[in-house]
Amino acid sequence: xxxxxxxxxxxxxxxxxxxxxxxxxxxxxxxxxxxxxxxxxxxxxxxxxxxxxxxxxxxxxxxxxxxxxxxxxxxxxxxxxxxxxxxxxxxxxxxxxxxxxxxxxxxxxxxxxxxxxxxxxxxxxxxxxxxxxxxxxxxxxxxxxxxxxxxxxxxxxxxxxxxxxxxxxxxxxxxxxxxxxxxxxxxxxxxxxxxxxxxxxxxxxxxxxxxxxxxxxxxxxxxxxxxxxxxxxxxxxxxxxxxxxxxxxxxxxxxxxxxxxxxxxxxxxxxxxxxxxxxxxxxxxxxxxxxxxxxxxxxxxxxxxxxxxxxxxxxxxxxxxxxxxxxxxxxxxxxxxxxxxxxxxxxxxxxxxxxxxxxxxxxxxxxxxxxxxxxxxxxxxxxxxxxxxxxxxxxxxxxxxxxxxxxxxxxxxx
Numbered sequence: 001x002x003x004x005x006x007x008x009x010x011x012x013x014x015x016x017x018x019x020x021x022x023x024x025x026x027x028x029x030x031x032x033x034x035x036x037x038x039x040x041x042x043x044x045x046x047x048x049x050x051x052x053x054x055x056x057x058x059x060x061x062x063x064x065x066x067x068x069x070x071x072x073x074x075x076x077x078x079x080x081x082x083x084x085x086x087x088x089x090x091x092x093x094x095x096x097x098x099x100x101x102x103x104x105x106x107x108x109x110x111x112x113x114x115x116x117x118x119x120x121x122x123x124x125x126x127x128x129x130x131x132x133x134x135x136x137x138x139x140x141x142x143x144x145x146x147x148x149x150x151x152x153x154x155x156x157x158x159x160x161x162x163x164x165x166x167x168x169x170x171x172x173x174x175x176x177x178x179x180x181x182x183x184x185x186x187x188x189x190x191x192x193x194x195x196x197x198x199x200x201x202x203x204x205x206x207x208x209x210x211x212x213x214x215x216x217x218x219x220x221x222x223x224x225x226x227x228x229x230x231x232x233x234x235x236x237x238x239x240x241x242x243x244x245x246x247x248x249x250x251x252x253x254x255x256x257x258x259x260x261x262x263x264x265x266x267x268x269x270x271x272x273x274x275x276x277x278x279x280x281x282x283x284x285x286x287x288x289x290x291x292x293x294x295x296x297x298x299x300x301x302x303x304x305x306x307x308x309x310x311x312x313x314x315x316x317x318x319x320x321x322x323x324x325x326x327x328x329x330x331x332x333x334x335x336x337x338x339x340x341x342x343x344x345x346x347x348x349x350x351x352x353x354x355x356x357x358x359x360x361x362x363x364x365x366x367x368x369x370x371x372x373x374x375x376x377x378x379x380x381x382x383x384x385x386x387x388x389x390x391x392x393x394x395x396x397x398x399x400x401x402x403x404x405x406x407x408x409x410x411x412x413x414x
Contacts, residue, residue: 048311051292052337058291059304063202065228068096068176073226076199077178084191085184092179177206178224185216202227278390279353280320280331284363284400287313287373294318294335294375298350299360306348310335315374322357322408323347324383329357356386363394363401374400381408389413 070093081088182189189210196203204225213219282296294316297307310316320333323346332347333340341348352358361377381387389412391401403412 051311052309055291061229065201068174068228080195084188086188086192087183088180090181094177096174096176174228176226181221183219278358278360280359282361284375286367286371293373308335308338308340310337314372317376319378321380322383356388358388361391365395366398376402378404378406379410380406
């Protein structure tokens with residue numbers, strides 16, 4: 001009995017206490033582990049939501065200029081005038097006015113209205129939003145100290161560019177009007193207006209005055225409006241076709257501008273089709289991008305209402321379903337995050353542009369061994385037409401895009 005009591009008192013009790021402490025410690029660490037996993041899952045979800053929101057913001061402002069710069073707009077208009085053979089010897093430019101002041105709004109439009117007050121508020125909010133996002137607003141000393149060196153470097157560069165923009169009054173939601181006095185024929189005027197309408201950024205023809213000239217000629221003036229908004233992270237693929245003049249070059253005399261060749265134009269040229277030859281478009285990006293790894297929608301959908309998004313560090317599963325019913329064509333597609341359309345089982349009706357249903361995919365080469373994001377694109381073609389898929393810019397050794405025909409004829413070209 002003494003031996004049993006001694007073992008219980010000095011050995012078993014101590015060991016049992018340690019076991020109890022270890023159980024409590026295990027439960028504590030288990031709770032912490034679950035909390036960490038929940039935070040990681042929440043972070044991944046928020047990162048995906050951020051990328052999708054960023055893509056939607058970009059698509060909504062994509063039709064507007066990232067900045068309004070008079071010398072570059074002169075070059076754009078000069079090319080349109082020459083291509084249409086219109087005679088326009090006089091161009092009148094207003095100042096670049098920010099829509100965030102009622103004064104500048106009334107200066108351009110002639111009066112300050114309630115709509116102008118709404119524009120003022122919206123402009124202030126947009127300018128503040130972009131400044132906050134890009135880190136250009138002044139912070140207090142405590143917040144400055146908490147920044148790491150990478151954020152400080154990024155903020156410094158952005159502040160420099162913002163300061164330069166402020167000196168040029170390129171702030172807020174900005175606007176400039178151009179008054180163009182012209183002479184020419186009716187066909188030349190229509191040709192000029194068509195070029196304005198087809199330009200990759202939105203240019204508004206707000207007013208036209210016409211007067212009959214000699215013979216079949218016309219004369220008059222028109223007012224063009226250019227709008228721009230600051231872009232988050234300067235995320236805009238638009239590139240001015242402009243080279244800064246040097247010496248005594250005169251942009252109004254003897255300038256040969258040439259065609260506007262942007263990255264988009266060269267990509268479409270490489271595809272062997274014009275942008276109007278494709279019904280749908282998709283992008284496939286690395287997970288390190290500020291935009292989702294997958295964006296899919298209809299071509300020329302300026303409102304991006306038909307677009308779906310997906311963000312995945314690995315392989316994103318995408319499905320496109322095409323149906324023909326009573327001579328009409330319907331489409332429906334989805335990613336892991338979105339589906340369009342959401343309320344129609346058969347899909348949304350569309351009219352194929354050509355003899356086939358065409359999809360263009362803009363891919364990107366792998367940027368590292370850790371770049372594992374990609375797309376498994378499953379296409380179910382339930383129509384009498386062929387589906388043609390053109391893939392541009394994909395990685396040759398480790399393709400990012402994999403097209404999987406599930407039904408019907410699907411042809412692809414890289």
